[in-house]
Amino acid sequence: MQTVKVAGKNNKHHVLLYAISTCGWCKRAKKFLNENEIEYEYIDVDLCSSEDRNKIRQDIQTRGGPLAYPTVIIDNKILLTGAPQDKLREVLEL
């Protein structure tokens, strides 16, 4: 998958963000990660190849999540739909 990597001081956890480039909540999630200097990678589902789009669908559904964006996957284990900031703070130990 062709993700965009964003460097940050906080790199304790592996953070993957599935987003839509036009979505206000996805922009908010990116802003939150940037402001907290979290290292993460993201992919905009509306701009990626159909192959990647289907991989993302499969990944989210295999983990039992709804096909909604933003979806954050932390350490390849925890899936957070909607990127709720209180949960992100808790899991990312902020």
Added chain:
Amino acid sequence: MTTIENTRKRAENDAKTNGYYLASDQELLKDLLEGLHKNEQRYGYPSCPCRLASGKLELDRDIICPCDYRDPDVNDYGQCYCGLYVTKEIYDKKKSAKPIPERRPLEKQGRAYTISTEQTAESAKTAIKKTPEIQTKLWYCKQCGYVCFREDPPYVCPICKAKREMFAELDVTTQVREKIS
């Protein structure tokens, strides 16, 4: 060509007509209006900025803003899926807007994934072949007579606000009469 200002005015008018408000968080509102405007430019229609569109009008009809799910979502959660339309309670910040569960059926969401985003002629042909068949029907509102030609009836009648249950399928048969000269 539509400008962001047009997109904003259209949303404001629609909110006013339906007794809703636009998001009071100005940053979120700006992002959503920009997203709608971008979708209108790339697809030719303002599909929901927070949902994955297929780029095919017949598959995305239910998520063109204001989407089919707006009224039941505002009713249940005080906001629509993307948070553009909200109730006075959320507008006044007595309750905060947040991502809400998706009401759009999974089968419809899946359509955006079956469409190829590749631009080559060969893959475009495959994409057309893969496009699911959509069965559009005529529906009428038993309360006010509003008629629409869509896959499903709307959740709420846009004219008289009757619920989906008030819609019935309309059977139309046409006859060709011979002209008597």
